[in-house]
Amino acid sequence: MRHPVATVLGLGRLPRAPGSWASLAALPPAWAIVWAGGPWALAAAAVLLGLAGCHAASRHERETGERDAGAVVVDEVVGQWLVLATLPLDLLAYALGFAAFRLFDIAKPPPIGWIERRIAGGAGVMADDVAAAACAAALLHLVDWGLGHGVLFG
Numbered sequence: 001m002r003h004p005v006a007t008v009l010g011l012g013r014l015p016r017a018p019g020s021w022a023s024l025a026a027l028p029p030a031w032a033i034v035w036a037g038g039p040w041a042l043a044a045a046a047v048l049l050g051l052a053g054c055h056a057a058s059r060h061e062r063e064t065g066e067r068d069a070g071a072v073v074v075d076e077v078v079g080q081w082l083v084l085a086t087l088p089l090d091l092l093a094y095a096l097g098f099a100a101f102r103l104f105d106i107a108k109p110p111p112i113g114w115i116e117r118r119i120a121g122g123a124g125v126m127a128d129d130v131a132a133a134a135c136a137a138a139l140l141h142l143v144d145w146g147l148g149h150g151v152l153f154g
Contacts, residue, residue, distance in 0.1 A: 012071035022073035058122035079129030100136035
């Protein structure tokens, strides 16, 4: 298998919605990491995978000539983990985290789309998903706060 880190063990090669499948596949290991080590462990794992993913995405781009190829989905795992690191270990929170991250990653509102267009290489592949994660986490926490802190994430 070529580029197993970049494609998350081949998930990026699925014919339909590989980014969504990678984000979904990120949920069980995130749960396990948080359960075993807490949210900081998940944040640390996201940073480490992000560094490896930058290298893997750059290598994939060099070898294939494709910029931000659809098969590269390690960035979705990193972004998903960053959102989940801010949420409680709860099925509803994880479902909302998944949905919010996919919304921002797919829609790419400013500044996410700008980041995607302006930053090249593996860092660019990662950067727009990190921005999508920040927006998703901010939205979820603002909604929770607006509903009366702790309503969603009691």
